[in-house]
Amino acid sequence: MQTKMLHTWAFWLSLLGLMVFFTDFGFDKSFVVQSAIEVIYLLVVFFGFVSLMARYLNRFRPAQAKVWVFDLLYLLSLLSVFYHELVELQILPFNNLFGKVWWVKLMVVFVFVREFSERDINYKRAQFNPAQLFILSFLSIILVGTLFLMLPNATYEGIGFIDALFTSTSAVCVTGLIVVDTATHFTLFGQTIIMVLIQIGGIGILTFASYFSYFFKGGSTYENQLALNDITSTQKLSEVFTTLKRILIITFTIEFIAGVLIYFSVSPGLFSSAFDHLFFAVFHAISAFCNAGFSTLTGNLYETGFYLNYPLQMIVMLTFIIGGLGFPIVSNIVDYVKYSIRRVFYSFKHIDTYRPWVLTLNSRITLITTSALTVFGFLTILATEYNHSLQGHQGIGKIVSALFQATTPRTAGFNAIDLNSLQFSTIMMVFFLMWVGASPSSTGGGIKTSTLAIATLNLLSLAKGKTRIEVFRRQISSMSIHRSYAIISLSLIVIGASVFLISIFDAEKELIDVAFESFSAYSTVGLSLGITPYLSDMSKLVIIGVMFVGRVGMLSVLIAVFKKVKQINYQYPNQEITIN
DSSP: OHHHHHHHHHHHHHHHHHHHHHHHHHSOOOHHHHHHHHHHHHHHHHHHHHHHHHHHHTOSSOOOHHHHHHHHHHHHHHHHHHIIIIIISOSOOOSOGGGTOHHHHHHHHHHHHHHHHTSOOOOOTTTOOHHHHHHHHHHHHHHHHHHHHTSGGGBSSOOOHHHHHHHHHHHHTTOOOOSSOHHHHBOHHHHHHHHHHHHHHHHOHHHHHHHHHHHHHSOOOHHHHHHHHHHHTOSSGGGHHHHHHHHHHHHHHHHHHHHHHHHHHSOGGGSSSHHHHHHHHHHHHHHHHTTOOOOSSTTTTOSTTTTTOHHHHHHHHHHHHHHHHOHHHHHHHHHHHHHHHHHHHHHTTTOOOOOTTSSOHHHHHHHHHHHHHHHHHHHHHHHHHTTTTTTTOOTHHHHHHHHHHHHTTTTTOOOSSOGGGSOHHHHHHHHHHHHHOSOTTSSOOSSOHHHHHHHHHHHHHHHTTOSSOEETTEEOOHHHHHHHHHHHHHHHHHHHHHHHHHHHHTTTSOHHHHHHHHHHHHTTOOOOSSOGGGSOHHHHHHHHHHHHHHHHOHHHHHHHHSOOOOOOSOOOOOOOOOOO
16 A cells, blocks of 8 residues: 555656646746755656665566666666765755756656556546547647647747647647747747647557556556557557557657658758757658648748758658558558568578468558559649749759649648749649548548548449449448548538638638638648738637647547447338439
């Protein structure tokens, strides 16, 4: 009982330490307040150490090797903190110590992660269905992000609640629409908050919390696995945490590689310091993979020194394309590449390693649809903008810029050209690309590529007089068809309602600008024709709602609202309805 109470105290103290950690950056403090903060840091680190020791002394079974290694590094870091505090600095020196020793503050974060992971996380399916859990997790992060962005040190001149809520929603929903300039309005602390919100919004807070809990505890309840199975769309219940692990590994690996490549693709002379250069690379790697479209540059990538940097554009483009494919697709592609290499290797030994359907039907449809949309967008932009917005580019530059602008409307939101200079025909094509968006289970929004593919295949099947959809010797289930048309209908309803409301609240705005804003918000793209900062508060609230619905999915909202009906065992007679 005493040990349990100790862990409880350690957790709540670490939570307090985490809140203090953020407020430490967010406020200018007096000497007395700073001294009190440092005492809290010391208490968090001390109780973290005691809790860790008690956990191992009272453990009935040995910890897994990966947990043991983590805790060993964690323990060594704690001991280094104690040594620095008690030996070198002679106990509780109130001299802004932690401004010099950054890992001490980081240890507070690690203590919280370690203690939180040991808590019993239960997703009560009797109280909340997976859709409700998913929506509540996003709402919570948005509200917390709003409060952090309103901290005095997060901005240079302060920010109102509506603008903070808009920015937080845009970051968590990985949209990229901004009401204030990210580069000039937010401090480094504020930009870091936005970056963290993008990362959490792209992956999902439930993914982080669930996997860390599973990592340290080595297991999870059956109820939690059922909830996570629905959220992650995992085919097998036993693969839930394997899927979560893959999501985290894929995310951080690609972001790390993209960050390194971005860092070396940009000249250091464009930045005031080496840290600014590094922060630019990390921020844009995360923003690109999560399809957020946020940038620390005032003009996004359409900035002197950047819009003609074609290697940078290629790196950013490949990163957000991979992020837009979706975690299951990327994972399946990795498996297929491994299988292909293994097959080539074993072919020299005359060993047959053939396995059917390594590349799943979902992956094939997604890759074909993505490729078709990319080619269509590229050729359209190249043809319509060759002597207009692409006029300043030469040779390969026109090709890269056209390709970049053809892929970014599919929820990425970066721009390397002036959108207001686009031809009307190009804007209409951008509407379509934004509406389609990325692929399922990705960081992007829109109706998704698979939805468009199923709708197109259904049209072809009807034209041929078929009663079912067949592709690659497989039949598409009726449930998938129903969901596709429901998603299409709901998207048009939400976008239409958004255009209607904004036209009332901001009647002076051009219809095409309003429609562009609504499509961009729903599909979490982030592109704009420049009206976002000038919208009224009511219109901003409308866009906030549309961004949120676009990220979580209108179908998920309806599932969360309506009570699930039990399966019935009877069936009414079929009746044809006159359609045309």
